[in-house]
Amino acid sequence: MDEPMTDAPGAQIRVTFTTTEPDLQLPESKRQLLVPADIRRYGLSRILNSESMLGTGSIPFDFLVNGSFLRSSLEDYLTSNGLSLETSLTLQYVRSLLPPVYQASF
Amino acid sequence: PIRQQDTTAKPLRDYSEALEMWTRFQTKTQSLSQSLTSQLRLILTPTQSTKLSGAFRTGKRLNIKKIIPYIASGYKRDKIWMRRAIPSKRAYQILLCVDDSSSMSDANRAASGRLALESLVMVARALTALEAGQIGVLGFGSDVFVAHALTDPPFTAADAGARVLQQFTFGQDHTDMARLLRATIDHFRDARLRQPSSAGGEDLWQLALILSDGLVQSSEHARLRPLLREALEQRVMVVFIVLDDVREGKRSHSVLELKEARFGPDGMPVLHRYLDSFPFPYYLIVHHLEDLPGALAALLRTWFAEVNS
Numbered sequence A: 001m002d003e004p005m006t007d008a009p010g011a012q013i014r015v016t017f018t019t020t021e022p023d024l025q026l027p028e029s030k031r032q033l034l035v036p037a038d039i040r041r042y043g044l045s046r047i048l049n050s051e052s053m054l055g056t057g058s059i060p061f062d063f064l065v066n067g068s069f070l071r072s073s074l075e076d077y078l079t080s081n082g083l084s085l086e087t088s089l090t091l092q093y094v095r096s097l098l099p100p101v102y103q104a105s106f
Numbered sequence B: 001p002i003r004q005q006d007t008t009a010k011p012l013r014d015y016s017e018a019l020e021m022w023t024r025f026q027t028k029t030q031s032l033s034q035s036l037t038s039q040l041r042l043i044l045t046p047t048q049s050t051k052l053s054g055a056f057r058t059g060k061r062l063n064i065k066k067i068i069p070y071i072a073s074g075y076k077r078d079k080i081w082m083r084r085a086i087p088s089k090r091a092y093q094i095l096l097c098v099d100d101s102s103s104m105s106d107a108n109r110a111a112s113g114r115l116a117l118e119s120l121v122m123v124a125r126a127l128t129a130l131e132a133g134q135i136g137v138l139g140f141g142s143d144v145f146v147a148h149a150l151t152d153p154p155f156t157a158a159d160a161g162a163r164v165l166q167q168f169t170f171g172q173d174h175t176d177m178a179r180l181l182r183a184t185i186d187h188f189r190d191a192r193l194r195q196p197s198s199a200g201g202e203d204l205w206q207l208a209l210i211l212s213d214g215l216v217q218s219s220e221h222a223r224l225r226p227l228l229r230e231a232l233e234q235r236v237m238v239v240f241i242v243l244d245d246v247r248e249g250k251r252s253h254s255v256l257e258l259k260e261a262r263f264g265p266d267g268m269p270v271l272h273r274y275l276d277s278f279p280f281p282y283y284l285i286v287h288h289l290e291d292l293p294g295a296l297a298a299l300l301r302t303w304f305a306e307v308n309s
């Protein structure tokens, strides 16, 4: 019947990556990307670290969406905010502030 | 399958605002529209036939097959000349299909919605001036609606235009391109059947122009191919006009640069160019309104050259 779709992607969301970290800037042509809708922080970090993006190996990143840290999948974020897959999200990436024990010393 | 716009179900743009928009866009696109009209006139109206045929008393070239009967008849059957055939008159049905999904909206920091409406006004005006045939407007998103039927009054008056603009608010939460293609094919099939028999001698050409930001879920690309084949078999030409807004500072948002990330079996992300799987064989990318007349004319010229060869 249908052609086998070996590499059929699932739902996708369009994101724009931004950062304030001067050493981690992406070239303009790489800032916009379609990513799997069920992606989370870990998958997004892998993409950013990959050779085709920053090529930074394994920096753990955190992502800010509209001012708050992403703690769910992008799809869940959209759903809980009443948004559809038509929405393009701006993701601000920062070096993950780990480990949290440091907070005790302040 | 396509319903008339249910005015109670969907919020409409205010009529006076729509009227003001139509007038403003018409003024803004006036010269572009005229340029498109004159370019399309050359392409859509056949003025010259290269074929010689027939049997006449006078003409351009001798019809060799008529020579023997001519001599045998004692030079009485003297219709021995061929002439240039009169090109058959063409009738057009053109559907302008405008993406009403929210990826086109200002709320999404996209100006493609405005670019789509300006393009709609420009193209609709150019085609109306050509008097090439019937023009309709479809809107699509999660659903398809008729914003202007092929049989509705032409866009010579601003009122008809304003009523079309009223229906585009860019609030639909999905871009169902398969549904649009299905609706377009069905709509054209019905319209072909409804053509009055007096127009039977004319050659009917059906053309769909899709005005959209080109963002369709990649998972749906494969579903579009059989529909595009079906359109081709029905002799419906589908041109996708990708409205790619790249005003200053927004180059990174161009669909030309857009890539998609997929994870391979090893868990490593692989990047593909989004347009590589874009299934429309005839598409053009418009960055600015000024690009549209020339690009559209060039594409149609190529297409007509292909089908006529």
Ligand SMILES: [Mg+2]
Residues within 6 Å of the ligand: A086, B099, B101, B102, B103, B104, B174, B175, B215
């Ligand atoms: Mg859309």
